[in-house]
Amino acid sequence: LTSSVGVAAIFMAIGGAGWLITWTGTDVWVQLASPRWVAGRTLSIYYALTYGGIAAGSWIWGAVAQNYSLTWALLRAAGALLLVAAVGIVLPVRPWEESDQESSDFRAPELALDLKPRSGPIVARVDYSISEKDIDAFLARMRAKRHAFSRAGARNWTLQRNLHTPSLWTETFRTPTWMDFLRLHHRLTLADKEVDQHLFALHAGDHPPRTVLS
Incomplete structure (x- = not known):
């Protein structure tokens, strides 16, 4: 884009430093934003x-430069970077909070x-007794709980409604081993446990819901 070696060197140095x-910074952000138990994954x-993107990008822009010109490829690559930056502004990543990382005080x-x-x-x-007026709120909370538990390792999560007693709902899930069950609950954050608190508030029974294991 320029015939001056000095100008090109200056901008290449600035670009390299920015890169x-x-x-x-992205490496550090990914590590800090990931829960400890899933950081490696x-x-x-x-x-x-x-690295897959680097390899694919090298091939794509190399092919563009070969078939058109180096200047054309560099300009289009710069435009693609600006487009990605714009997408990041329009669709930002949700900033994590302390509650996203802080684990719950689960006791076996x-x-x-x-x-x-x-x-x-x-x-x-887990059995819940839910009044008719609270069903929509209950189902919304249950969707959030299913997402949290499935992320933490629960398998075959289901929610069933009793056909004889429609106010009775039963949540079930399984884990392969007892250790997996304990790990699942230790992986849940305080934010995840707040979903349970909302569900307990919707429960219309005389006693709070109790988890029965088999």
Whole structure:
């Protein structure tokens, strides 16, 4: 884009510094934004997409430069970067809060059997009594709970309505082992547990919902 070596060197130095700062900052941000128990998985996906994007971009813009011109390819690449930046402004990533990272104070339930860490599978059942006027709010909270529990490791999560007693709803999910059940609850954050508090507030029974394990 310029015939001056000095000007090109200055702008290449500025661009390289910006690239290094952005790359390092993004690495740190990904690690800080990821829950501790899934940080390794998040970083592996991030690096796979990053280096895969570099490889794909090198091939695409190399083909463009070969078939058109280097100037044309550089201008289009710069335009693509501006477009990505604009998308980031229009659709920003939700900033994480302390409640997203702070784990809940879960205590393992007392059992009549002496389970080993690999004992399982474990099936959990929770019964709720919900009045007709609260069903919409209950279902909305349950969708949030399903998302949180599935993310933390729950499998086969279901919500069933009793056909004989329509006010009775039963939530069930399973984990492969007892250790997986404990890990699931330790992975839930305080923000996730607030969903349970809202569900308990909607419960119309005389006693709070209790988790029954089998």
